[in-house]
Amino acid sequence: MTRRRAVLGGVVVLGLGGVLAFAIVHEATVSRAAAPRPVPPGAPRPALTAAEEAYAAALWPIHSEVKVSALRMTFGGLSYKMKEIDRATLRARVEAARQTYHKAALRIRALQPPPSLEKVHAEYAEAVHLYEQSAAEMGKVFKDGRDDHLLAAYPLSREAGEKMLRAGDVLWPGEYVPN
Amino acid sequence: MSKRVRVRMFLALLAVVLPMGVTTTAPAQAPQYSVWLVESSRFMGVPFGAFMPDRAFVPGSTNPMNNINTVDLPVNIGVIKGGKDIVLYDSGWKQQDYLKMTGSAHWAPLPQQLAQLGIRPEQVTKIVIGHGHWDHAGQLSDFPNAILYVQREELRGIEWALNYPNPHIAAVNTSPGGCARTPACGYPPLTVNEIYGKVLVGKAVIVDGEMEIAPGLIIHPAFRAHTAGSQLLEVNTAIGKIVFGSDAYSDWEAIRDWMIANPQQTDTVQQFLAYEKCYKITGGYQNCVAAHEPLSYTDKYPLTKNSWVGPNGSRAAEVTLAPGERSRKP
Numbered sequence: 014m015t016r017r018r019a020v021l022g023g024v025v026v027l028g029l030g031g032v033l034a035f036a037i038v039h040e041a042t043v044s045r046a047a048a049p050r051p052v053p054p055g056a057p058r059p060a061l062t063a064a065e066e067a068y069a070a071a072l073w074p075i076h077s078e079v080k081v082s083a084l085r086m087t088f089g090g091l092s093y094k095m096k097e098i099d100r101a102t103l104r105a106r107v108e109a110a111r112q113t114y115h116k117a118a119l120r121i122r123a124l125q126p127p128p129s130l131e132k133v134h135a136e137y138a139e140a141v142h143l144y145e146q147s148a149a150e151m152g153k154v155f156k157d158g159r160d161d162h163l164l165a166a167y168p169l170s171r172e173a174g175e176k177m178l179r180a181g182d183v184l185w186p187g188e189y190v191p192n
Numbered sequence: 193m194s195k196r197v198r199v200r201m202f203l204a205l206l207a208v209v210l211p212m213g214v215t216t217t218a219p220a221q222a223p224q225y226s227v228w229l230v231e232s233s234r235f236m237g238v239p240f241g242a243f244m245p246d247r248a249f250v251p252g253s254t255n256p257m258n259n260i261n262t263v264d265l266p267v268n269i270g271v272i273k274g275g276k277d278i279v280l281y282d283s284g285w286k287q288q289d290y291l292k293m294t295g296s297a298h299w300a301p302l303p304q305q306l307a308q309l310g311i312r313p314e315q316v317t318k319i320v321i322g323h324g325h326w327d328h329a330g331q332l333s334d335f336p337n338a339i340l341y342v343q344r345e346e347l348r349g350i351e352w353a354l355n356y357p358n359p360h361i362a363a364v365n366t367s368p369g370g371c372a373r374t375p376a377c378g379y380p381p382l383t384v385n386e387i388y389g390k391v392l393v394g395k396a397v398i399v400d401g402e403m404e405i406a407p408g409l410i411i412h413p414a415f416r417a418h419t420a421g422s423q424l425l426e427v428n429t430a431i432g433k434i435v436f437g438s439d440a441y442s443d444w445e446a447i448r449d450w451m452i453a454n455p456q457q458t459d460t461v462q463q464f465l466a467y468e469k470c471y472k473i474t475g476g477y478q479n480c481v482a483a484h485e486p487l488s489y490t491d492k493y494p495l496t497k498n499s500w501v502g503p504n505g506s507r508a509a510e511v512t513l514a515p516g517e518r519s520r521k522p
Contacts, residue, residue, distance in 0.1 A: 080364050081354060083381035087388045088351045094391050095344075095398060167389055174382030189326055189380060 061184075064127040069184040071124055072137065075117050076185075080177070083144055083170065086110035090151065090163055104155045111148035117141050130183070137180040143173035222408030222428040225274035227511040228309055228520065229481070229496055231489070232267040232284025232327070233299035234506075243484070244443060246451040265484040266507070267327050269302065270436045271309060272427055274514055277406050278311055279318040280338070281425050281436040282483065285330035285383075300503035302331045308502050309520045318405060322438020322483065323419040324350065324387060325378040325456075332386040340390040341405060342421070343413060344398045349420020349457075350376050350384070375420070375457050399423065412473075414440040416459035417466035424466065426473055429512045433474045434495075436481045440466040444482040444493050454484060481511075 061069060089106035092098040098106075118141050126134035150166035153159075181188050240260045241248025250258040270281030284302055303313045313335050320341040321329045332340060353375030356362040363374045390396040397403075403411045408428030415421060417440035425436040440463060441447055442454035447467045452460045470480040478495060482488070489499035489507040499509040500522055510521045 077364065080381060081362070084350070084354055084364065084376070084379065084384055087381060087384045088347070088354065091347060091384075091388050091391055092351070094388075095347075164392055167385070167392055171382065171385050171389070174380065174385050178380065178382060189378065 062127070062129070065130055065184075068124065068126050068130055068134070072121070072184065075120050076137075076177075076181070078113055079117050079141055079144065082110040082113040083174065083177075086144075086148060086151070087170065090166075094160075094163070100155060100158075104152070107148050107151045111145060111152065114141050114145040114148060118145065133180045133183050136176050140173045140176035140180065143169050143176065147173065223274050224430045224514045225272050225408060225427050226514045226517040227273075227427060227429055227434060228271040229488070229509040229511055230269050230271060230302070230305040230309075230502070231298065231506040231508065232269055232282075232302065232305075233296045235265040235267070235484075236295045236297050237262040238265050238295075244446060244451055244453045245455070263486040265486055266488045268481070268483050268485070268488060269305075270425070270427075270481060271306065271311070272409070272425075273311075273517070274408070275406060277317045277409070278315050279320065279406070279409065279425075280316055280335070281320050281481075282322050282328040282438050283319055283331045283335070285327045286334070298505040298507075300506045301334070303334055304503045305506060305508065308508060308522075320405070320411060320423065320425050320436075321387075322424070322436065322440065323422045324383065325419065325439065326380050326383045328438055328483065329383050329387060332390055336395075338395065340387065340396040341399050341403070341411060341423075342387060342396065343415075343423050344400050344421065345413070345415050346419060346421025346423075347387075347398070350379050352420075373456055378419075378456065412469060414462065414466040414469065416457075416462040418442070418454065418463065419457050422466070424469060430514060431512045432479055434479045434481060434511070435470040435473050437466060437470065438483050441470065441480050441482045442484045444477070444480060444485040444487065447480045447482065448477045 086107055089098070089103050089110075093100070093103040118138065121134075121138050121141060124134065147166040147169035150162050150169060153162040239249065240263050243263060243265065247257050247260065249261045253259045267284055268282070269284050270279075272279040272281065280302075285299075286301070306313065306316070314337050316335045316338040318341060319332065319335060319338045323329070324342065324346050329342075332338075354362060354364070356375075361374060362376070364376050364379075387396070391398075397405075399411055399413075401413045405411060410426040412424040412426060412435075413421070414424050414437070418438065422438065422440045424438075424440060427434045427436065435441075437447075439454050439456065443451075445451075446453035447470060450464065450467065452458065452463055467477075467480070471477060474480065481495065482493075485493055485496075487493040488496045489509055491497045495511055496509040498511070498521065499507050502508045510519060513519060
């Protein structure tokens with residue numbers, strides 16, 4: 014009798030132990046599955062869809078031209094302020110940039126972004142518009158000779174540069190690498 | 193007294209008086225500056241071979257030169273305080289939108305990083321950019337009173353590339369995913385615009401070669417040592433001369449071991465000559481300050497070992513203090 018009780022007790026203890034072990038393993042598994050996985054710094058992000066890739070590829074040649082023009086326009090202002098070029102040379106550079114922005118704006122309008130990139134598309138178009146406005150403001154220097162217009166043009170191109178970076182962050186990750 | 197004796201006495205007198213004269217006419221000793229280093233951000237998991245070709249990873253290698261796969265590269269900014277000046281050497285980068293693009297971590301605004309040193313943005317008097325790349329010449333507009341020092345050669349180099357007739361050389365970026373190290377690579381319009389902004393408001397000095405910007409603070413040209421118009425900054429301190437090199441000194445171990453680092457638009461011969469400049473000025477390699485040394489803020493890069501963790505996990509180091517300057521280390 015005592016021996017049977019002892020065996021029974023052992024079975025019960027073993028059973029309870031099994032249930033407890035199962036519960037611990039089960040809870041741990043469920044918890045792991047439910048918890049959001051921490052994303053390590055520098056982890057790759059989801060790839061663009063095929064439609065997004067196609068849009069990014071279509072915008073790329075426009076982007077390259079806009080970017081070069083933005084830099085040339087800035088360098089025009091720099092060289093002018095450093096008295097390395099005269100007003101006529103600056104005028105030619107700014108006008109060339111303005112035309113590039115204008116043509117780019119028309120080409121961008123013709124692009125059809127996928128729904129997921131409509132916001133990015135709008136932001137990029139706004140960036141080009143701001144660059145065009147900045148060029149127009151710089152152009153006023155040639156009419157009245159006042160350098161104040163360069164100061165007024167500056168925040169426009171600055172904002173354009175920021176918007177372009179924001180759009181580029183989505184479309185061309187890795188456009189700029191550690192330098 | 194014989195004539196010979198009189199002449200000897202006169203010469204002896206001269207021997208005493210002349211050194212006194214030399215002493216009194218010698219230039220005043222340059223002040224000693226306090227120096228800190230702050231980490232603008234950290235580029236995570238960069239293949240070592242891309243950063244230092246001589247240390248490319250070889251799977252299974254036990255050679256310490258080739259057994260490291262990837263490295264985390266800090267973006268170091270120098271903070272120099274002395275006399276009436278608070279000077280930044282490089283200004284890191286601000287474009288937070290880049291954070292995902294570059295696998296960067298621990299970015300914090302430079303004003304916040306300076307706050308831990310008790311420095312307000314409007315107190316910064318000078319910013320010397322080692323070169324104009326986006327991760328070294330950002331955040332300029334956050335320091336309204338600071339005069340920017342940039343080499344004319346740096347600006348010329350970018351513009352030369354932009355206007356070069358061959359599109360492969362003129363390219364700002366040639367393909368999605370990278371700009372292939374063309375000469376104008378690494379200069380986003382926004383970064384160049386910030387430099388232009390300083391010029392526009394009369395807060396920029398366009399430097400031609402060497403220039404002493406304050407007693408004991410000397411800019412040295414290091415043209416093509418990383419970019420067309422790279423420049424070094426020599427700083428007089430209590431632990432001797434220190435030389436900041438930005439990306440001409442991308443890696444401190446490279447200076448020690450005479451290896452090239454972070455090639456980009458680098459003329460490797462000029463990079464070695466820039467290393468030599470540090471050896472000549474400081475008497476060795478210990479006091480050469482590298483922009484991206486992975487060992488920064490550790491005992492293995494002794495100059496930077498007195499470090500702590502600041503905003504958003506970025507690190508900082510107290511390199512040396514001028515006499516009377518209090519420690520900023522928490």
